Amino acid sequence: MSRGRIIVVDDDRDHLRAVSDWLAVSGFDVGSFERAEEAYKAALEDGVDIVLTDVRMPNIDGMTLLNSLQRQKPELPVVLLTAHGDVSLAVAAMKRGAEDFIEKPYDAERLISVLNKALEKTRMKEEIVRLQGLVADAKPSETLIGDSPSMQALRQRVAALAAVDIDVLIIGETGTGKELVAQALHRQSSRASAPFVAINCGALPETLFESEIFGHVKGAFTGALADRVGKFEFAEGGTIFLDEIEAMPLSLQAKILRVLQERVIERLGENRVRPVNVRILAAAKSDLSAEISASRFREDLFFRLATVDIRIPPLRERREDIEVLFVHFASLAARRYGRSERELPPALLADLTSQDWKGNVRALKARAERFALGLDDLLDPSEGGGDARAISLPDQLAAYEASVIAQALNRRRGNTAQAAADLKVPLRTLNEKIARYSIRRSKRGYATEE
Incomplete structure (x- = not known):
């Protein structure tokens, strides 16, 4: 199998034959030309991966060829062969878009190394474009990025359950995207035009929880100067998302269970019930069995919530999605902060895919954003395998x-x-x-x- 198609240009016939033979033996498909104008026409054809050209040639020289190719085919890498002492000329060529330069006389193995590096860089660019295309072509309602079998299955399950007006328990480790799944369920459901209201059960103090969730009437407690609509009423016709349901105090779990069973709420300080039309989605970091065994979570509430569940795979179980996610987040960050998009080096990709990502997609997103800002050397101890790594x-x-x-x-x-x-x-x-x-x-x- 060919490593790639290379156009070689040199008016020195002996050197042209020698370098073309060496590249052919090394596994490249080679097109040889003594004149730049002929090489230019061939380079514009599809399937050419790189152009290797001498700089000093009669009539049309290597710099002119470079400039012409930059105008017509800027993505095609051009490597220059320069004579001894022409480094300043080569540097000027690099500024004009040349991929690299090699100073004569050169080592044949170094030539192969430079060409391989250029080809690898080109293919990485093509892969990034492909991955960005996958993201761009995604449906507006689809934010669950990834092409792994587990993510394809997850999207299919979300689509199937979105059409059924049933409560769902979403299970996934920290940072896997439980709220994104909940939002996708809401957006693809018949309730999409009504509110989506997210409640972090672990962030609300117990003393405020009931008032925030169910609302209160004037005079219900000191400072209650007017009636207040709770989040369940505010979400009328839409979806309530109870994140970190395992953190909900036991005293409130019974009241949530009543809402699930009867679809009614009572405002704090009021004796009458109010019907609510909401779909309830809950999220937990585990299947709650440990919390139930420790008597921290009501078993009847679990069974009511878990009629249907969705389990989100951790990032370490879908490593093939790491690249597309990283490129997506880095691209978004670059546009947000007005930075040029950076290429993902192969060494960094290998490092990313080798990590366990205890923080899952959330940690990967943070790393991608730092990469987009040029701050990727500042490592977070909470990322990847969990240990901060010093520079070796x-x-x-x-x-x-x-x-x-x-x-x-x-x-x-x-x-x-x-x-x-x-x-x-x-x-x-x-x-x-x-x-x-x-x-x-x-x-x-x-x-x-x-």
Whole structure:
């Protein structure tokens, strides 16, 4: 199987034949051209993955070819072959959109490494576009993102239960998206035009709970200066979502049970009942069996709530969804804060998919937002496996080495031969390190690419 299709351009016939043969032996599908105008026409065809061109050629040179391709096919990566001492020209080409450059004479293995890196980057961009397309094509009512079998099954169950006006217990770990499931049930139901009211049972003090949920009448307690409609009445015709139902005090569980059974409420301080037309969705972090055994949760309330349940899989059980979720959240954050969208490096993706994500999608979202803001080096101890990770010694040494190389290039104004002499390393070694650390020239001088 071909690694990819490469267009090679060089007016030096011997070099063109040699490099084309080497790339073919290395598994690439190669198109060879001595003239840039012929290569340009071939590069515009579908299926071309990368262009490798010499810079100095008669008539149309490599820079002109680069500029032409940037106008017509900006997504096509172009790698330049430069002569010794042409680093400043290559840096100018990078600013115009060149993917990378290789200084002659070069090591054949380094050439393959640079081309593989360019191809990997291109395919990552294509995958990001594909994933963003999946999100963009999603139905407006569908916020349950993911293409794993478990998420497909979850969406199907939500769609099926949304059409049935029945109370539902939603079970899932912290951060899995229980409220999103509840909102999806509401939006896809016949109650969608009426209110969706969420209540965090663990956040309301017990002394205020009954007043907030059922409302009160004037004079019911000190400070009750007027009648107040509770959340159940406010949600008339719509949906009530009781989050963290396991945190509800026992004294109130009986009153909620009555609402579930009779669909009536009593305002605090009032003796008459008021009928309510609401659908009740409840959420818990577990199946509540431990809470029932410890006598912290009423068994009859559980059975009334759990006539039908929806179980949300944790992120660690659907790792194939991590990439699309991360890209989605990072893209939203970039647009929200006016930042350019960043590419997801393969090494970061591997790290993300290897973690257990105890905080589930909520933790992944936080990590994606920091990535979009360029703050992804600030790790949260609550994310992933749960342990904050210090920068490793190899990473610190690599960062230091990259900074020393950048300083040498700045002193020698980009002359790699002189910089290599200063650092007492072979020129080939220095070029490999420049490529490895993505050291590029900016207005402020040479530095590692962010």
